[in-house]
Amino acid sequence: MTPHVKIADTGLSVSRLGLGTVKFGRNEEVKYPESFEIPDDQQVLALLSQAHDAGINLLDTAPAYGSAQQRLGKLVGNNDDWLICSKVGERFANGISEYVYTEAETRQTVENSLRDLKREALDIVLIHSNGDDLHVLQETPVMETLLRLKQEGKIRAAGVSSKTVAGGLLALQHLDVVMCMYNLLETDELPVILAASESDKGIFIKKGLMSGHLDKASQDNPLLASYRHIFAQPGVSSLIVGTINPQHLQQNIDALNTVLAV
Ligand SMILES: NC(=O)c1ccc[n+]([C@@H]2O[C@H](COP(=O)([O-])OP(=O)(O)OC[C@H]3O[C@@H](n4cnc5c(N)ncnc54)[C@H](OP(=O)(O)O)[C@@H]3O)[C@@H](O)[C@H]2O)c1
Structure with missing residues (x-):
């Protein structure tokens, strides 16, 4: 069974492997190697x-x-076996992303997610950064609003999906979770993971399999090499892997168990 790890003082305990759900609901403006059909409910x-x-x-x-989020709400929303990590800050409509970090938008997005996911409180909410992390965290009301929503009991853990070392390090001081990119080819955000290893904050890894571009890695077994590379870092809480292929999901479960068994 996939082991779990605690996130700061939130009371949440997450599995070391998480399932990313972009492909459950969106197949336009994504950077995967191949086009794909969105899976049906079954x-x-x-x-x-x-x-x-x-x-x-x-x-x-x-x-x-x-x-994706509305589908999860319909299929598992009120089943609290699942911890669901949602986001604020990015809207996506008609193939275009727009980033909005106002207090009103943050509150409205959380209310919409509570409704969509059929929950009284959201487990984890991350700020979806537009890349200008320090501006987003320091010059907009989004982080303060998220922390207030946590105090109000509407969310249990707050974090950021960051894109810079400076942003990730700042977030570790104030928030419970940082989601950062780390894989065989892109290691720039390692200082954030190292800093987290000296705290009890959560680190979620996104794009750990290079969004499916495993053939760009030089290793013989790039999947297993990816897992070894990521879980060599004690600061990593969970690797979030996106897949809609049951064989790939099983390979991911097996790779995690192989790497953690050593
Ligand atoms: N907050 C953000 O800004 C942000 C940005 C990007 C991603 N994320 C989150 O992180 C998750 C993961 O990111 P990601 O989807 O970009 O990258 P990823 O997990 O590195 O890669 C997903 C791709 O890898 C393929 N894959 C998965 N397991 C595989 C295996 N065992 N062998 C071969 N290919 C495999 C998948 O295809 P198949 O479906 O065919 O398996 C999919 O195309 C997302 O779903 C999302 O939840 C967040």
């Missing part, structure tokens, strides 16, 4: 059941992932 339910059986309890989603 296919999503089968993937979720397979993940659940392996001990995975973490689902990563966002209002900007097309229909």
Whole structure:
């Protein structure tokens, strides 16, 4: 069974492997190697059941992932076996992303997610950065608003999906979770992971399999090499892998168990 790890003082305990859900709801303006059909409800339910059986309890989603969040709400929303990580800050409509970090937008997005996910409180909410992390965190009301929503009991853990070392390090001081990119080819954000290893804050890894471009890595077994590379860092809480392929999901579960067993 996939082991779990605690996130700061939030009371949340997440599996070391999480399931990313972009492909559950969005197939335009994405950077995957191949185009794909969005899976139907039966296919999503089968993937979720397979993940659940392996001990995975973490689902990563966002209002900007097309229909993904609403579908999760419909399929598992009120099942608290699942911890659902949502986002604020990015809207996606008609193929275009827009970033809005006002207090009103942040509050409205959280209310919409509570409704979509059929929850009284959201487990984890991350600020979806536009890349200008320090500006987003220091010059807009989004972080303060998220922390207030946590005090109000509407969310249990707050964090950021960051894109810079400076942003990730700042977020570690104020928030519970930082989601950062780290893989065999892109290691710039390693200082954030190292800093987190000296705290009890959560680190979620996005794009750990290079968004599916595993063939760009030089290793013989790039999948296993990716898992070794990521879990060599004690600061990593969970790797969020996006897949809609049950064989790939099983390979990911097996790779995690192989790497953590050593
Ligand atoms: N907050 C943000 O800004 C942000 C940005 C990007 C991603 N994310 C989150 O992180 C998650 C993961 O990111 P990502 O989807 O970009 O990258 P990823 O997990 O590195 O890669 C996903 C791609 O890898 C393929 N894949 C998965 N397992 C595989 C395996 N065992 N063998 C071969 N290919 C495999 C998937 O294809 P198949 O479906 O065919 O398996 C999919 O195309 C997303 O779903 C999302 O939840 C967040």
